[in-house]
Amino acid sequence: MQKLMTTGEIAKLLQGKVLGDAALSIQSLAKIEEAGPKDLSFIANPKYVRFLDESRAGAILVGPGIARKAGTVIVVDNPYLSFVKLFEVFFPEVREVAIGVHAAAVVDKTAELGEGVAIGACCVIEAGAKIGADTILYPNTHVGRDAEIGKQCIVYSNVSLRYGVRIGDRVVIQNGAVIGSDGFGFAAESNVFRKIPQVGIVVIEDDVEIGANTTIDRATLGQTRICRGTKIDNLCQIAHNVTIGEHCVIAAQTGIAGSTAIGNRCQLGGQVGIVGHLKIGDGAMFAAQTGVSNNVAAGTVVSGSPSRPIAHWKRIEASLNRLPELLKRVRELEKQLESQSATVDEKSS
Amino acid sequence: MQKLMTTGEIAKLLQGKVLGDAALSIQSLAKIEEAGPKDLSFIANPKYVRFLDESRAGAILVGPGIARKAGTVIVVDNPYLSFVKLFEVFFPEVREVAIGVHAAAVVDKTAELGEGVAIGACCVIEAGAKIGADTILYPNTHVGRDAEIGKQCIVYSNVSLRYGVRIGDRVVIQNGAVIGSDGFGFAAESNVFRKIPQVGIVVIEDDVEIGANTTIDRATLGQTRICRGTKIDNLCQIAHNVTIGEHCVIAAQTGIAGSTAIGNRCQLGGQVGIVGHLKIGDGAMFAAQTGVSNNVAAGTVVSGSPSRPIAHWKRIEASLNRLPELLKRVRELEKQLESQSATVDEKSS
Amino acid sequence: MQKLMTTGEIAKLLQGKVLGDAALSIQSLAKIEEAGPKDLSFIANPKYVRFLDESRAGAILVGPGIARKAGTVIVVDNPYLSFVKLFEVFFPEVREVAIGVHAAAVVDKTAELGEGVAIGACCVIEAGAKIGADTILYPNTHVGRDAEIGKQCIVYSNVSLRYGVRIGDRVVIQNGAVIGSDGFGFAAESNVFRKIPQVGIVVIEDDVEIGANTTIDRATLGQTRICRGTKIDNLCQIAHNVTIGEHCVIAAQTGIAGSTAIGNRCQLGGQVGIVGHLKIGDGAMFAAQTGVSNNVAAGTVVSGSPSRPIAHWKRIEASLNRLPELLKRVRELEKQLESQSATVDEKSS
Structure with missing residues (x-):
């Protein structure tokens, strides 16, 4: 039931460009951290770029200007949407209910x-x-x-x-x-x-x-x-x-x-x-x-x-963290003022 | 399937009184803001009384003492309960499951x-x-x-x-x-x-x-x-x-x-x-x-x-709005007291 | 469908010991506050020990060292687990779906x-x-x-x-x-x-x-x-x-x-x-x-x-109860400081 396509065929379908091996056979799609040598994955978010060289993925869909030290990439405009587009190719909908x-x-x-x-x-x-x-x-x-x-x-x-x-x-x-x-x-x-x-x-x-x-x-x-x-x-x-x-x-x-x-x-x-x-x-x-x-x-x-x-909500939430301490600080202020007025009273007496 | 009744027949059913046209044909029930000339609506809540003259409703159920500039009303003791009573007339229950x-x-x-x-x-x-x-x-x-x-x-x-x-x-x-x-x-x-x-x-x-x-x-x-x-x-x-x-x-x-x-x-x-x-x-x-x-x-x-x-909860919630500002006010008080005591120290020295 | 067992038989099954009547016939299980003379109940939590003498239960599963003024107990190591074990005896699973x-x-x-x-x-x-x-x-x-x-x-x-x-x-x-x-x-x-x-x-x-x-x-x-x-x-x-x-x-x-x-x-x-x-x-x-x-x-x-x-959350929640009052206290402090500085101004003038 698994679809087999080469990286070249995938690049053609997505109007992208292979950098590396265009004859690589791809069996399935996988997330970057789970992909193996027969899988195609993608990187859309710059914060995952470190996965480019760590990933075992056979090939990776990337945006323009992103390179990989070793292994194949397919360069497309929008790696995520292109990846999702491949869902329908690799996981064609199965009809469960007959007409x-x-x-x-x-x-x-x-x-x-x-x-x-x-x-x-x-x-x-x-x-x-x-x-x-x-x-x-x-x-x-x-x-x-x-x-x-x-x-x-x-x-x-x-x-x-x-x-x-x-x-x-x-x-x-x-x-x-x-x-x-x-x-x-x-x-x-x-x-x-x-x-x-x-x-x-x-x-x-x-x-x-x-x-x-x-x-x-x-x-x-x-x-x-x-x-x-x-x-x-x-x-x-x-x-x-x-x-x-x-x-x-x-x-x-x-x-x-x-x-x-x-x-x-x-x-x-x-x-x-x-x-x-x-x-x-x-x-x-x-x-x-x-x-x-x-x-x-x-x-x-x-x-x-x-x-x-x-x-406003964020300000209140941040302030709440300091509320228990605030109670102490106010008590401290009250004490200081009390002792001041006591001193004043003393001095006045 | 729609029931047709005149305003007079409805008033009789509800033991109410028509002010206006007792021969008006009513086809359905609707909310006051959605009602058209073939619909009966109701006003129970005094804050909707303004709808009396705005509404396009053919007729409106109202409580005693409520008048409408133009158009028909049916006066009843409890307009809401009377209106709900009409549901069973205009939308009779349909049996879906046979005995x-x-x-x-x-x-x-x-x-x-x-x-x-x-x-x-x-x-x-x-x-x-x-x-x-x-x-x-x-x-x-x-x-x-x-x-x-x-x-x-x-x-x-x-x-x-x-x-x-x-x-x-x-x-x-x-x-x-x-x-x-x-x-x-x-x-x-x-x-x-x-x-x-x-x-x-x-x-x-x-x-x-x-x-x-x-x-x-x-x-x-x-x-x-x-x-x-x-x-x-x-x-x-x-x-x-x-x-x-x-x-x-x-x-x-x-x-x-x-x-x-x-x-x-x-x-x-x-x-x-x-x-x-x-x-x-x-x-x-x-x-x-x-x-x-x-x-x-x-x-x-x-x-x-x-x-x-x-x-108690409402007081706390109201106070919370002022919590971020309160932190600043307490900081201000602390500064004032610090500067006071600095002044005092200065004077004492 | 109800299972009948004597207290003696139950004690044997649970590897416990009867204190009282070992020939008592038990018909069902019940919570301590609902049990009647034909029911077995249990007490696992020390805070329910007061129920020992109040309960109408025919017999009660208890831990070691717990006595009852009148009536029968069965002493076991873990009264709760022993009680739950009896569920399968007194309420055997009924097969609703045929193989x-x-x-x-x-x-x-x-x-x-x-x-x-x-x-x-x-x-x-x-x-x-x-x-x-x-x-x-x-x-x-x-x-x-x-x-x-x-x-x-x-x-x-x-x-x-x-x-x-x-x-x-x-x-x-x-x-x-x-x-x-x-x-x-x-x-x-x-x-x-x-x-x-x-x-x-x-x-x-x-x-x-x-x-x-x-x-x-x-x-x-x-x-x-x-x-x-x-x-x-x-x-x-x-x-x-x-x-x-x-x-x-x-x-x-x-x-x-x-x-x-x-x-x-x-x-x-x-x-x-x-x-x-x-x-x-x-x-x-x-x-x-x-x-x-x-x-x-x-x-x-x-x-x-x-x-x-x-x-931290508990401290904040406790503090929140005092927040409305805290606002007043800070206002009071501010007034005191204002009046102080007014007094000071007066004196200085």
């Missing part, structure tokens, strides 16, 4: 399946669901009534898509994700909590990726919406009526509470928490574990729980 | 199913399990041996209920939740960890709701117990032997460690963490991201990690 | 199954997968192409094992866990994020336990690796290319970001977050909710977010 409907899948007769759709075993697709061309559903996934999935999506195993959710084109949904679960809405009524029906939907736009075991709740009314190009990592919680703008990146275990609206191109680190009903401006960035309970202006970088602008 | 056992479900012959039970495709129900009348199991759910589920429950798809767990009546379990997984118990023995069998169960009382992908571990011995009326959001972790009292509300991504006992009517914000073996009194409240490592008295409101009574 | 392949499972004809393997209903096993002897797969689990699972593993229901992951022997995987989901890797390219194929694998060594709904991402290239004996609790996130050493214990809802390497015998509390590309030394310990953004030396104990050595 068509597996005999052990259960597809309602009113569901509409596009051309080239692949439905894995033990998938269950309810009435009125629509699945676009070339979309792949891995086994054990449930697609609720009237849910719509676009074209060329990949939905991995054990995913739950509830009633009426709408998924765009080229969306990737990792295993175990839940889209369209009930929002967490209850009204206190004579000392018990009565469930507020959650009758809205979830809309996931094109080119979004949803991480494993992430949960996205349906809106109470209207839509919970993830706009195009946004990438959400594993185990995130997106509550009812949240809107997340375009091309955001949201790291794992982050939670966004109900009705909060996040702008475009925001970046959230892991384990960030944002309370409900806030507005987060375009391009705002959040360090890991940030806790947000106020609106954040566009372009702001924040950190801490409660969150503060990051420069 | 009976789907041909592609696997139900052990010793399992007992009540009247009106609906078992979805690819559900697997083990020996000795009991499922109460009118309960619905969505596809791909697994019910372990001797597990018991009460009446009128809804268990969504991809849920795992392990061996012997006991679920009460009218319980709702969102997709992907796991109830009865092994508690995290290991004994260190000659430098490795030996698993302590987790032989207890989980008991979920009546009217509880469990969020998507939430995990509730079985007890080491005895019970992990969620008492009646408590609502738990998505991605929460409830460890072995935890007890959660009645009518608590626990927001997403909160974790409660082993053997902690939480009282009745407690409210926990998102991403709260409570360590093991604590007692939390009735009515205690926890701000989002609170980290708790000590018992909390009944009725206390806490925040921060480590947690503090909220008023 | 062989369930008629409703879907196993590719190229998959290799060892002797004694049990495959539950609605499991789906792809081409080239290998499952070792005596391993049990609960229902609704998906095993991807070429994935390998060792001997005597238990994989609970609704688990997703993706393409090519490698699981060792005696591994336990709780329900809903996802192993081998795509790492969260995207390259910014002309203002959108392009997915970097994640072509590496996940390796789980022998005797590891993975918690419910925990997610472990496949490596971008190479391996994400969990070394032998490590125990990971529920809802944890292990990112691509992370390495976790041997015999670590990682509590629930902890997240470890990409390429971080954790040493052997580390202990992480719940909701800990560790950013990417760090090195954590052997035996490091992390309090719950710790946030780590720097390397941690072997044997260090840290707490807080951002993390600090725990003694």
Whole structure:
């Protein structure tokens, strides 16, 4: 299954140039510190240049002007992107789910399946669901009534898509994700909590990726919406009526509470928490574990729980290291002043 | 599928009164800022009253004494609860799982199913399990041996209920939740960890709701117990032997460690963490991201990690903003005193 | 199904000694505060000795030298381990999944199954997968192409094992866990994020336990690796290319970001977050909710977010309680010095 290419063929594919042996046979790709004589590796970050001569890699992708004492390099403009491009050559995607409907899948007769759709075993697709061309559903996934999935999506195993959710084109949904679960809405009524029906939907736009075991709740009314190009990592919680703008990146275990609206191109680190009903401006960035309970202006970088602008937060954190000592210094000052005033009293008496 | 009602019919249903056009045809419900001329909306919060005249809503539910310059209102005692009541009219629940056992479900012959039970495709129900009348199991759910589920429950798809767990009546379990997984118990023995069998169960009382992908571990011995009326959001972790009292509300991504006992009517914000073996009194409240490592008295409101009574925590947080400046001020005081004593020394000399 | 044994028989099994009635019939095991006259309990912790005389337990396992006014005790060297040993006697494991392949499972004809393997209903096993002897797969689990699972593993229901992951022997995987989901890797390219194929694998060594709904991402290239004996609790996130050493214990809802390497015998509390590309030394310990953004030396104990050595963190936290008051004290000092210098000015004038 392993692909074999020479360094010369690789250089041609990448529009690069071999310095050294252009006939070297490359079997696989590897990280610079793990690569052996049959592997191609890369160096993109100048701080790894020391690996150039240490590495056992058969050949190394490098940027212009980088030399290696012994051994072969392939010079390209962007070593990292070129390396990643080779992933598709050396690790071609393996089709696990055959086109068509597996005999052990259960597809309602009113569901509409596009051309080239692949439905894995033990998938269950309810009435009125629509699945676009070339979309792949891995086994054990449930697609609720009237849910719509676009074209060329990949939905991995054990995913739950509830009633009426709408998924765009080229969306990737990792295993175990839940889209369209009930929002967490209850009204206190004579000392018990009565469930507020959650009758809205979830809309996931094109080119979004949803991480494993992430949960996205349906809106109470209207839509919970993830706009195009946004990438959400594993185990995130997106509550009812949240809107997340375009091309955001949201790291794992982050939670966004109900009705909060996040702008475009925001970046959230892991384990960030944002309370409900806030507005987060375009391009705002959040360090890991940030806790947000106020609106954040566009372009702001924040950190801490409660969150503060990051420069202010860093100053406070640095100061905190000196707080125990500060208490002593203040006590010392008080003593000095007391003894001064005692001296003064003495002198006055 | 859309329900059509006139404002007059709606007012009659809600025991309210139309001011304006009682013959207006309403097609759907919408939030005040999104509503169009065929929609009914509501205003419950006085701070949204400005929307009364801005909104394009065909009609608006309002409380007594609230007027609108142009357009129709329906006056009711509690606009929010009246609005929610209309959800069931305009968005009637759609039955996705037919009553009976789907041909592609696997139900052990010793399992007992009540009247009106609906078992979805690819559900697997083990020996000795009991499922109460009118309960619905969505596809791909697994019910372990001797597990018991009460009446009128809804268990969504991809849920795992392990061996012997006991679920009460009218319980709702969102997709992907796991109830009865092994508690995290290991004994260190000659430098490795030996698993302590987790032989207890989980008991979920009546009217509880469990969020998507939430995990509730079985007890080491005895019970992990969620008492009646408590609502738990998505991605929460409830460890072995935890007890959660009645009518608590626990927001997403909160974790409660082993053997902690939480009282009745407690409210926990998102991403709260409570360590093991604590007692939390009735009515205690926890701000989002609170980290708790000590018992909390009944009725206390806490925040921060480590947690503090909220008023104290707020004072500290406010003071923190001034900490970097405080360091400078103390340095200044020290200088002044040094120069004073230098002056004194000079004078004395 | 309940086992009946006399106190004498239990003492013999545990190589202990009965003080009191050796013919007492024991029906079950219970915690000291919940035990009744037919139950055996234990006291391992000296702080619970007061329960000895309060408890209604028929008999109590105790360490040497501990007496009870009335009632029977069984004296053993290690009451806790002896008690846990009895779990297997009183709560023998029940086989839920029959040996062989369930008629409703879907196993590719190229998959290799060892002797004694049990495959539950609605499991789906792809081409080239290998499952070792005596391993049990609960229902609704998906095993991807070429994935390998060792001997005597238990994989609970609704688990997703993706393409090519490698699981060792005696591994336990709780329900809903996802192993081998795509790492969260995207390259910014002309203002959108392009997915970097994640072509590496996940390796789980022998005797590891993975918690419910925990997610472990496949490596971008190479391996994400969990070394032998490590125990990971529920809802944890292990990112691509992370390495976790041997015999670590990682509590629930902890997240470890990409390429971080954790040493052997580390202990992480719940909701800990560790950013990417760090090195954590052997035996490091992390309090719950710790946030780590720097390397941690072997044997260090840290707490807080951002993390600090725990003694330093405790001093800061203690000081924080006095911060609001400190601000007042400094203001007071400033006033005194101002009034001094005013007095001095007055005198000088």
